[in-house]
Amino acid sequence: MNVAEYDALHRRAIEDPEVFWGEAAKEIDWDRPWVRVLDDSNQPFYRWFTGGRLNTCYNAIDFHVHNGRGDQTAVIYDSPVTDTVRKITFRELRDEVARFAGVLREHGVGSGDRVVIYMPMIPESLIAVMACARIGAIHSVVFGGFASEELAKRIDDAKPRLVVSASCGIEAKRIVEYKPLLDGALEMVEAKPRHCIVFQRPQATASLIDGRDLDWDSEIAKAQPADCVSVEATDPLYILYTSGTTGIPKGVVRDHGGHAVAIKWTMKNIYDVEPGDVYWSASDIGWVVGHSYILYGPLLAGCATVIYEGKPVGTPDPGAFWRVISQHKVKVLFTAPTAIRAIKREDPNAEYMSKYDLSCFKYLFLAGERCDPDTLNWASEHLQVPVIDHWWQTETGWAIAANCAGLGLLPIKPGSPTKPAPGWDVRVLNESGKEMPPGQIGHLAVKLPLPPGSLPTLWNNDEGFVHSYLSEYEGYYTTADAGYKDEDGYVYIMARTDDIINVAGHRLSTGGMEEVLASHADVAECAVVGVADQLKGEIPAGFVVLKAGVDRSEREIVGELIQKIREKIGPVASFKVATVVKRLPKTRSGKILRGTIKKIADGVEYTTPPTIDDPAILDEITEALKKLGYPK
Numbered sequence: 001m002n003v004a005e006y007d008a009l010h011r012r013a014i015e016d017p018e019v020f021w022g023e024a025a026k027e028i029d030w031d032r033p034w035v036r037v038l039d040d041s042n043q044p045f046y047r048w049f050t051g052g053r054l055n056t057c058y059n060a061i062d063f064h065v066h067n068g069r070g071d072q073t074a075v076i077y078d079s080p081v082t083d084t085v086r087k088i089t090f091r092e093l094r095d096e097v098a099r100f101a102g103v104l105r106e107h108g109v110g111s112g113d114r115v116v117i118y119m120p121m122i123p124e125s126l127i128a129v130m131a132c133a134r135i136g137a138i139h140s141v142v143f144g145g146f147a148s149e150e151l152a153k154r155i156d157d158a159k160p161r162l163v164v165s166a167s168c169g170i171e172a173k174r175i176v177e178y179k180p181l182l183d184g185a186l187e188m189v190e191a192k193p194r195h196c197i198v199f200q201r202p203q204a205t206a207s208l209i210d211g212r213d214l215d216w217d218s219e220i221a222k223a224q225p226a227d228c229v230s231v232e233a234t235d236p237l238y239i240l241y242t243s244g245t246t247g248i249p250k251g252v253v254r255d256h257g258g259h260a261v262a263i264k265w266t267m268k269n270i271y272d273v274e275p276g277d278v279y280w281s282a283s284d285i286g287w288v289v290g291h292s293y294i295l296y297g298p299l300l301a302g303c304a305t306v307i308y309e310g311k312p313v314g315t316p317d318p319g320a321f322w323r324v325i326s327q328h329k330v331k332v333l334f335t336a337p338t339a340i341r342a343i344k345r346e347d348p349n350a351e352y353m354s355k356y357d358l359s360c361f362k363y364l365f366l367a368g369e370r371c372d373p374d375t376l377n378w379a380s381e382h383l384q385v386p387v388i389d390h391w392w393q394t395e396t397g398w399a400i401a402a403n404c405a406g407l408g409l410l411p412i413k414p415g416s417p418t419k420p421a422p423g424w425d426v427r428v429l430n431e432s433g434k435e436m437p438p439g440q441i442g443h444l445a446v447k448l449p450l451p452p453g454s455l456p457t458l459w460n461n462d463e464g465f466v467h468s469y470l471s472e473y474e475g476y477y478t479t480a481d482a483g484y485k486d487e488d489g490y491v492y493i494m495a496r497t498d499d500i501i502n503v504a505g506h507r508l509s510t511g512g513m514e515e516v517l518a519s520h521a522d523v524a525e526c527a528v529v530g531v532a533d534q535l536k537g538e539i540p541a542g543f544v545v546l547k548a549g550v551d552r553s554e555r556e557i558v559g560e561l562i563q564k565i566r567e568k569i570g571p572v573a574s575f576k577v578a579t580v581v582k583r584l585p586k587t588r589s590g591k592i593l594r595g596t597i598k599k600i601a602d603g604v605e606y607t608t609p610p611t612i613d614d615p616a617i618l619d620e621i622t623e624a625l626k627k628l629g630y631p632k
């Protein structure tokens with residue numbers, strides 16, 4: 001497809017969404033057809049495929065067994081940290097999922113009940129997720145790198161009937177025992193689940209609490225398989241919590257019908273895969289990328305999905321990704337730019353890469369953070385395949401802007417995730433909602449309705465949904481990203497407009513970290529900003545002002561602050577840089593000038609804001625940053 005043809009298709013999807021998505025929906029097996037493709041009767045809450053009934057697990061697994069793919073590999077579990085490779089066919093997967101669905105049902109979980117899943121990258125996590133979908137229960141996966149308090153917040157909001165967990169996760173350098181973290185969370189929560197089902201791993205077995213905790217294997221052994229339950233297209237499939245501007249995470253809801261239609265459409269049209277191909281998303285099931293493209297997308301499309309329990313480097317070397325691609329005949333890899341930066345740093349001349357036959361490999365897709373042209377160019381030069389940056393968010397569920405390989409690649413412009421994907425009417429708006437001309441930066445907003453697969457609302461919080469996303473510009477979804485479009489309509493993503501930062505592709509709230517720092521007994525006030533990092537894109541840096549009279553050593557206090565974030569938020573925050581300052585730069589109205597601190601740290605030119613209370617503080621901040629080695 002050339003640019004003009006692509007633009008025409010994009011226009012059709014916007015102008016006639018019912019025809020476009022109605023056509024895409026034919027790829028899904030429905031128990032009952034929808035009454036309306038797009039139901040706009042309750043704006044701004046748009047719903048897709050109202051009246052339709054389906055089961056997402058059926059479409060992802062049983063459908064393929066019924067259509068002659070039962071013996072095809074559905075899951076490839078590759079775990080360098082345990083030296084394991086295990087393959088599961090669609091038929092075996094159906095049977096294992098049905099059994100675990102039977103376990104859930106046995107413990108009273110039914111349609112609409114929530115199940116929190118706090119698990120590492122093992123096939124049982126996918127089985128637990130699919131088992132929920134099978135019986136219409138709503139899963140909420142919590143990333144394993146979050147500590148007790150973050151887990152507790154999510155449990156209290158989702159109020160699950162059950163929690164499913166594992167005894168441990170395995171990181172490159174250590175074993176992370178999940179059970180003590182889960183126990184800690186359950187002590188904090190008000191919404192106590194009835195039971196926890198724990199998958200015991202030999203690397204660290206967990207002690208189970210009598211009456212509350214159940215052993216996965218023993219439960220499976222006595223379970224009766226459960227069949228797929230038909231649900232409404234608009235019923236929630238899952239809740240995925242993501243960082244908001246405060247420490248309270250937002251529960252992004254995904255529905256069954258719109259999600260299945262959109263995600264299956266993207267597999268063919270964005271990622272260019274066919275049934276039988278091997279698709280690998282080297283992310284984690286705790287993130288949206290993991291939901292859409294480890295758990296659901298590949299299976300809906302009849303592909304094999306790779307569950308990789310390892311890192312891009314160190315497990316055992318920077319050739320790990322290429323080994324997996326070559327060994328399992330991966331056609332498409334999707335990861336974050338930070339993973340490629342990590343590989344490039346250790347293997348700049350791609351010597352490890354050259355050891356593997358990568359003839360099966362067709363595309364590298366990147367997302368999760370800004371993709372710097374250096375990384376993109378390095379990867380395309382050495383891999384000799386298209387390297388495709390695409391832009392999306394937990395909320396959107398799939399790419400807002402992408403180079404749709406399945407439709408025919410458009411010219412790649414490093415630094416841009418290409419053009420808005422079909423269904424996404426992306427506009428660049430100024431403060432008063434007027435569209436900006438090409439080349440000028442503004443707020444990136446999407447004209448409603450959002451396409452299927454994007455969030456219909458926040459869990460139990462319609463008001464929060466409208467407030468967070470739809471209230472800034474009437475009739476638009478605000479992405480909270482700033483950027484511009486060029487003359488050709490290519491989108492460029494420049495920065496978040498809120499206090500979200502992206503650390504190694506992980507989305508974190510600096511506001512949430514400030515809440516933790518502020519709770520330290522010696523801290524009077526604080527600011528956390530994201531500073532540029534060569535490997536992780538951004539890392540958080542903390543600036544604290546101590547209470548009057550505190551005379552303990554800075555080293556000791558900073559150590560405690562780092563430990564506190566690790567305990568309260570989790571190691572994934574990568575909070576390792578903090579300093580004590582006498583004062584924070586503020587406007588006369590008391591707003592902390594975080595943007596200016598960031599510019600100083602990154603060595604970017606800045607002008608002293610005219611509203612600053614005392615410009616001399618900026619010199620103090622510059623000095624403090626110098627001591628920390630910034631700008632790098």
Ligand code: COA
Pocket residue numbers: 120143144145146169171172176282283284287289311312313335336338339342367368503504505506535536570571572573574
């Ligand atoms: N469970 C428990 N702890 C976890 C975890 C998990 N699932 N995932 C990460 N952590 C811990 C790590 O062990 C590390 O702890 P440490 O401070 O004790 O070393 C910390 O959280 C930070 O982890 P990470 O961000 O992964 O950094 P790293 O230095 O271990 O590795 C990269 C750096 C670049 C190799 C790694 O970030 C990476 O592979 N990134 C890919 C990003 C990605 O997949 N993003 C998802 C969106 S597409």
Ligand code: AMP
Pocket residue numbers: 242288366367368369370371389390391392393394395417479480481493495496502505506507
């Ligand atoms: P998450 O919800 O974790 O997927 O994070 C979403 C945010 O990550 C977006 O709002 C962007 O700020 C950033 N992001 C994701 N993909 C890209 C990309 N391709 N280019 C630039 N930023 C991106």
